[in-house]
Amino acid sequence: ALAAPALAQGALPEIRWRCASSFPKSLDTIYGAGEHVARRVAALTDNKFQIRVFAAGEIVPGLAVADAVQNNTVEAAHTASYYFVGKDPPFAFDGAMPFGLNMRQINAWLQAGGGREVLQEFFAGYGLVSIPAGNTGAQMGGWFRKEIKTVADLNGLKFRVGGFAGNVLQKLGVVPQQIAGGDIYPALEKGTIDAAEWIGPYDDEKLGFNRVAPYYYYPGWWEGSLNLSFYVNKAKWEELPQLYKDALESACRDSTIETMAKYDVQNPPALRRLVASGTQLRAFPREVMQACYRATFELYEETAAKNPAFKKVYDHWRAFRDVQYQWFRVAESTFDNFAYFMHAQEQQRR
């Protein structure tokens, strides 16, 4: 027999939460992913469970949201978990790892591959529950004032890049810079920095980097996809009625579908406009990619040797990645590569 409907009993409480986003409103898609969650939760609970989203800095600084949720300053946050790699390296697995998982693969790992369960224990130590809520897909490698032709060109390069990617690139002579979004343009214009990575064409275009750095590199090998996370204070999560937990989980999944679709629709025309404005599109040279790949796995091994929590997640993640890569090389990537090749030929003939 079914349990008596809780709503019919009037048993479900009115709940008001505040959600601190790590993103400014100007990044309408990634910030919008948090608002999408809030909107769906309200719609699914007849407005009884309301989450108000605040942009980065409105009530909590963008990079302080994990602490704010842990301390129950706010009940929730919408963020990218790799922002907290400095707090504790395993956070990064929940967001993006260099040469890691693409959107399909991280979705598989988190939603059905045991990744979320492995991370759950880690997050519980910080009093957090993390729910996947949005994805950017593969990001771009960023804007460079000069071309990168060899690994030697990385030496001394002042590159605005964060997290693990910064640590990897340090091994190759890069001087990683931490600069907030709004300060990148003047730094790049004056030459205080030589290069900066941000997100992808749609978001990058808004900050106008094409006017001060001619070379736009790909791929952002440190973000083959970026999983976005909806953090909830663990005690607050446990207090939620089951219907609200279900609504929040479904709203977060809904948000992944929505955000990924929006980025995939918005990025292509933005890239066209950038190229039309004179932006030079460049692939990182293979030699550079290979050096970065080797440095990445050196860093992973070093970090795993020092940090048992990292090692635990890393072992699970890496075994999953092994199996996924083998599979994706078969039907998925053969289909994509052949279709793109034929299409490129057609475009040349037009």
Add this chain to the structure above:
Amino acid sequence: ALAAPALAQGALPEIRWRCASSFPKSLDTIYGAGEHVARRVAALTDNKFQIRVFAAGEIVPGLAVADAVQNNTVEAAHTASYYFVGKDPPFAFDGAMPFGLNMRQINAWLQAGGGREVLQEFFAGYGLVSIPAGNTGAQMGGWFRKEIKTVADLNGLKFRVGGFAGNVLQKLGVVPQQIAGGDIYPALEKGTIDAAEWIGPYDDEKLGFNRVAPYYYYPGWWEGSLNLSFYVNKAKWEELPQLYKDALESACRDSTIETMAKYDVQNPPALRRLVASGTQLRAFPREVMQACYRATFELYEETAAKNPAFKKVYDHWRAFRDVQYQWFRVAESTFDNFAYFMHAQEQQRR
């Protein structure tokens, strides 16, 4: 001001729907996608909106579900729209088109690229509303008793393959066969047919094709992804309270996340088991792929010339595909290909 909560007013009705699936219960992931929708809808409406899912043939034959929903024999169905390409070719755009869109791309087209709006008009003509609800990813090319080395090897080949792919292959001499899932194995064993495509490793393994056909080809170029659809009788849809519409929409998106994750987790170990059992994995030769690609676009042009409804959707779809392919060749596929290449090298060294 917010509208007064409808649930609190007791204004929301108890609704019971029947949903006819096109899939048997033995295909637990694809059939499960429909059940996932039903389960989420119930959870999100405090069990007031209940959908009971019936397997193919229980109340409606698997390939008759579109008619059954149109006639209101059942309120809903869970299906693959290309099953109805014989009824009217534009149905196929909602499922999969040969050399069409991968999972990310069809999600983008339907959810944010205007595809759903274009198809909505078409579906309305059949009294249907179609909501994306699940995806299989890129499928395999099927099981062959003999190797395919040249286009000439397709001549006279009796291949169990349906829809547009069958029509494309007919141009190259294939004799397409329509055979229900359960009848494929004996036909392949006896040599009544030479080859059969089904889904991917996880589902194919269950039917035991590896015991009667040694060669397992990839990719299934006719299904770079298969979008699954939740059909609702249009009049019944319009009668739903807004909260139930929202619950159904979110549940369907939730189901896409769930189903895609499950297939991506289940397929790799199934493929390993098949290869361990002696299955010979083969890529379709490039010459064969190219001939199929050309025949596909000939067929599209011929169909568009005869069917204005097809042309309308095709023009939208093809323009979207152009833009998506250009974009996916940049960051997304460069990331994937490089990472897979490095990984394959590592695996060889182990």
